[in-house]
Amino acid sequence: MLTRRLLGVVSAAALAALALSTQASAQEKKTIRAVMHAPLRITDPIITTAYIIRNHGYMIYDTLFAMDEQQKIQPQMVDKWEASADKLTWTFTLRDGLKWHDGAPVTSDDVIASLTRWSKNDSMGQALAAATKEWKRVNDKTFQLVLKEPFGLVLDSIGKPSSNTPFIMPKRVAAAPANQSIAEFAPKDWYIGSGPFRFVIGEFQPGTKVVYEKNPDYVPRKEKASWMAGGKVVKVDRVEWINVGDPQTTVNALIKGEIDYIEQPVHDLFPALKKSPDIVIHDQNKMGLLGWMRLNWLAAPFDNVKIRQAVLLAVQQEDYLAVLVGDPAYYKYCASFFTCGTTYESTNGAPDMKKPNYEKAKQLLKEGGYKGEEILILHPTDLKAITPYGAVTEQALKKIGMNVKLLAMDWASVVARRSKMDPPAQGGWHIFHTFWVGADLLNPITNAGINAKGKKGGFFGWPEDAQIEKMRADFIKETDPVKQKAIAAAITKRAFEVVMYVPIGQMQFPAAYRKSLTGVLDGPVPVFWNVEKK
Amino acid sequence: MGRFLALRLIATIPVMGVVAIVVFILVRLDRGKAAAQLCGDICPPERLAEIMTRLGMDKPLWEQFALWLAQLLEGDFGRSIQSQIPVLKLIGERVEPTLSLAATTLLFSVLVAVPMGVVAAWQHGRWPDRLIMIFSVIGFSVPVFVLGYVLILVFPLNLGWLHVQGFQSIGDGLGGFLSRITLPTLALSVIYIALVARITRTSMLEALAQDYIRTAYAKGAATRTVLMAHALRNAAVPIVSVIGIGLVLLIGGVVVTETVFNIPGIGRLTVDAILGADYPIIQGVLLVFSVIYVLINLAIDVLYTLLDPRIRY
Numbered sequence: 001m002l003t004r005r006l007l008g009v010v011s012a013a014a015l016a017a018l019a020l021s022t023q024a025s026a027q028e029k030k031t032i033r034a035v036m037h038a039p040l041r042i043t044d045p046i047i048t049t050a051y052i053i054r055n056h057g058y059m060i061y062d063t064l065f066a067m068d069e070q071q072k073i074q075p076q077m078v079d080k081w082e083a084s085a086d087k088l089t090w091t092f093t094l095r096d097g098l099k100w101h102d103g104a105p106v107t108s109d110d111v112i113a114s115l116t117r118w119s120k121n122d123s124m125g126q127a128l129a130a131a132t133k134e135w136k137r138v139n140d141k142t143f144q145l146v147l148k149e150p151f152g153l154v155l156d157s158i159g160k161p162s163s164n165t166p167f168i169m170p171k172r173v174a175a176a177p178a179n180q181s182i183a184e185f186a187p188k189d190w191y192i193g194s195g196p197f198r199f200v201i202g203e204f205q206p207g208t209k210v211v212y213e214k215n216p217d218y219v220p221r222k223e224k225a226s227w228m229a230g231g232k233v234v235k236v237d238r239v240e241w242i243n244v245g246d247p248q249t250t251v252n253a254l255i256k257g258e259i260d261y262i263e264q265p266v267h268d269l270f271p272a273l274k275k276s277p278d279i280v281i282h283d284q285n286k287m288g289l290l291g292w293m294r295l296n297w298l299a300a301p302f303d304n305v306k307i308r309q310a311v312l313l314a315v316q317q318e319d320y321l322a323v324l325v326g327d328p329a330y331y332k333y334c335a336s337f338f339t340c341g342t343t344y345e346s347t348n349g350a351p352d353m354k355k356p357n358y359e360k361a362k363q364l365l366k367e368g369g370y371k372g373e374e375i376l377i378l379h380p381t382d383l384k385a386i387t388p389y390g391a392v393t394e395q396a397l398k399k400i401g402m403n404v405k406l407l408a409m410d411w412a413s414v415v416a417r418r419s420k421m422d423p424p425a426q427g428g429w430h431i432f433h434t435f436w437v438g439a440d441l442l443n444p445i446t447n448a449g450i451n452a453k454g455k456k457g458g459f460f461g462w463p464e465d466a467q468i469e470k471m472r473a474d475f476i477k478e479t480d481p482v483k484q485k486a487i488a489a490a491i492t493k494r495a496f497e498v499v500m501y502v503p504i505g506q507m508q509f510p511a512a513y514r515k516s517l518t519g520v521l522d523g524p525v526p527v528f529w530n531v532e533k534k
Numbered sequence: 535m536g537r538f539l540a541l542r543l544i545a546t547i548p549v550m551g552v553v554a555i556v557v558f559i560l561v562r563l564d565r566g567k568a569a570a571q572l573c574g575d576i577c578p579p580e581r582l583a584e585i586m587t588r589l590g591m592d593k594p595l596w597e598q599f600a601l602w603l604a605q606l607l608e609g610d611f612g613r614s615i616q617s618q619i620p621v622l623k624l625i626g627e628r629v630e631p632t633l634s635l636a637a638t639t640l641l642f643s644v645l646v647a648v649p650m651g652v653v654a655a656w657q658h659g660r661w662p663d664r665l666i667m668i669f670s671v672i673g674f675s676v677p678v679f680v681l682g683y684v685l686i687l688v689f690p691l692n693l694g695w696l697h698v699q700g701f702q703s704i705g706d707g708l709g710g711f712l713s714r715i716t717l718p719t720l721a722l723s724v725i726y727i728a729l730v731a732r733i734t735r736t737s738m739l740e741a742l743a744q745d746y747i748r749t750a751y752a753k754g755a756a757t758r759t760v761l762m763a764h765a766l767r768n769a770a771v772p773i774v775s776v777i778g779i780g781l782v783l784l785i786g787g788v789v790v791t792e793t794v795f796n797i798p799g800i801g802r803l804t805v806d807a808i809l810g811a812d813y814p815i816i817q818g819v820l821l822v823f824s825v826i827y828v829l830i831n832l833a834i835d836v837l838y839t840l841l842d843p844r845i846r847y
Contacts, residue, residue: 039806041614041616041617041806041810041812042571042572042616042617043617047572048571048572048573179573179581179584179585179588180588181572181618183617183618184618187618204617204619205627205798206614206616206617206619206624206806207802207803207806207807207810208798208802208803208806209798242700242796243796244699244796245793245796245802246793246794246796248683249686249698249699249794249795249796252686252687252690252691252698252699253698253699253700253796255691256690256691256697256698258697258698258699258700382809410808410809411809412567412570412571412809412810412811413567415567415570415571416566416567416569416570416571416811419566419570419573419579419582420566421579
């Protein structure tokens with residue numbers, strides 16, 4: 001009898017506690033709970049190009065300039081700026097009210113230290129640094145960029161929206177060497193920015209949970225928010241990034257209302273999301289993501305241009321897009337190295353990638369002297385946005401008679417192995433696949449795949465082509481937009497001719513969020529300012 | 535007993551030494567992974583080499599091991615390569631969810647499984663026994679993640695009860711804790727109930743066939759007394775043994791459950807660290823798991839002597 005009574009008391013207490021927990025959740029601060037596309041572990045947006053770290057950067061840091069929805073560069077931390085008549089001296093003045101999260105003012109010294117560090121790692125930063133004579137402090141709020149030679153992309157560089165984004169950090173943090181993370185270099189200050197949100201260090205659980213709270217000292221610009229530009233007005237108290245891990249659980253949690261936002265739900269689960277009347281599926285990033293097949297120019301037989309051309313002709317984009325995305329509403333054919341729908345999109349010299357040309361490909365293999373060498377494809381099995389590519393490429397290359405082997409591994413192993421220049425049989429590789437957001441592939445300088453410096457600073461695969469490098473240098477110096485466009489088209493033609501990489505289409509990864517969220521901004525990076533929660 | 539405990543504790547030292555060496559070597563089989571993760575997308579070989587040097591990966595293996603061992607002896611498990619947070623702090627933050635899940639699962643499983651096993655033995659060959667055995671077979675066969683998804687579909691999504699995912703510390707409110715821990719506990723318990731119920735049944739059947747049981751009945755003892763006081767007590771040693779082994783398996787097996795229900799525990803920390811090639815975390819977690827394993831086994835051995843006074847060490 002006593003046991004039954006005890007059981008009754010315990011059950012009643014548990015039910016009461018459950019009820020109280022529901023009430024308590026209604027009274028809590030306005031918090032957006034978001035599941036992003038990847039967990040956050042590294043927090044230095046300059047040391048790596050990973051998008052989740054860039055997204056984190058936008059939460060806590062600010063930028064001098066930013067891109068708006070017209071793809072124009074607009075001032076952000078900068079109040080006014082001017083270029084000298086010869087375009088060699090650029091003077092910038094910071095706007096009033098810029099403060100670090102510890103209350104100290106943002107100064108020219110902070111900006112110069114940040115841009116100096118950024119320009120050591122970023123491709124556009126490196127191009128800018130090569131043309132720079134010096135960064136000069138005029139006073140606490142004014143600084144100058146003095147160039148050695150004309151550089152047509154000054155604002156495009158320091159206002160670039162995607163990785164590596166030139167975020168401004170305190171000088172004592174930005175003094176970190178370019179190959180050392182800020183968390184290691186400045187363990188007490190690395191999370192201090194001047195952006196619209198503050199990082200809550202006490203609640204940071206790497207890989208699991210990141211908490212940001214509204215920065216009450218942030219002074220937003222007066223302009224309307226547009227992409228990464230305009231007024232960054234924060235309308236909630238907190239934003240929590242939760243890494244759920246399992247895609248099905250993530251969707252279930254959104255339907256139940258336990259989370260508010262999913263950056264990239266998997267396409268297979270859209271039917272379940274569409275059934276819920278409380279959920280919106282919205283494509284924030286119209287530029288989407290573009291897939292690549294990268295060939296290793298150092299590894300035979302891909303050191304032979306005819307073999308690379310054979311591979312280019314063997315693939316059709318639809319195969320990759322259908323297997324990864326499925327619904328044609330969320331992908332499109334894009335035979336351009338520069339993001340389709342943007343300024344420098346060009347199909348100059350592109351083959352018809354809607355239909356493979358096996359006969360021509362076989363002929364090129366023959367002309368190139370292919371002798372059945374084994375082609376090793378690095379095949380990550382743990383990255384849903386890349387995993388399907390390997391099998392598609394394997395089938396395409398087998399159809400033209402190539403001897404292909406998929407090497408299954410995790411993505412961390414792909415990252416490690418793709419950096420090896422050794423022959424494939426000794427730990428190197430022939431092919432790997434990857435994808436980039438459209439905002440990173442806007443022009444011949446931001447697109448790392450078009451970098452033709454080879455072993456001296458090129459992207460993995462290390463293509464070397466003097467013609468492309470000459471045209472890239474011309475593009476940088478050119479200040480006339482029409483001529484820049486013509487150079488980009490010429491680069492495209494040459495890039496297809498030598499097969500810098502194989503573009504495998506453009507995909508949309510819409511976000512899903514509850515209707516209780518309003519004001520969600522479009523743009524190449526998901527941001528949480530301007531968002532209200534009812 | 536004191537001597538036994540001291541000897542057993544001393545015996546753990548070489549075990550831990552072997553574990554440390556194996557863990558260290560395994561993790562370093564592909565030591566370039568961690569540096570490549572930090573190096574980013576434009577990673578010239580010289581920059582990769584600089585990072586390897588900074589992380590101490592260019593030193594001979596024995597020297598790296600000696601440095602790590604010296605750190606360990608000072609109680610320093612190192613820092614995460616990626617977040618620069620001390621490994622012990624990371625493990626400490628993740629212990630509560632895993633231990634909570636393991637504890638609730640253990641408690642629920644034992645409370646359900648032992649009576650089930652007793653009833654099955656008592657009703658041997660009849661329908662309750664068959665029903666319990668059918669449940670055991672199904673419990674063993676259904677993967678945890680399938681059960682997890684079914685539970686989520688039925689309770690939070692269709693009935694609106696309980697949370698789909700997440701963890702809340704019991705210190706932050708019993709209601710939130712129960713609402714989040716119930717489904718993962720149910721999902722994880724099923725296989726464990728199946729295991730313990732079967733062992734209890736087998737052990738009880740053996741005990742019920744003994745002469746002292748017949749004597750107890752002859753004395754007029756009630757069935758409940760015979761089952762619980764005479765049979766179960768004598769059948770307890772193998773049951774405790776299975777519960778102990780099961781607890782160890784449970785800590786290892788929470789990985790899937792933690793993933794399905796998004797519980798930020800040790801299992802997910804391990805998986806994240808492996809995927810991110812963050813080897814100080816992997817080493818730390820494996821060492822801590824090894825210590826727990828050894829200690830649980832020790833606790834089980836001690837428990838034997840309490841349950842069966844005939845057992846002496």
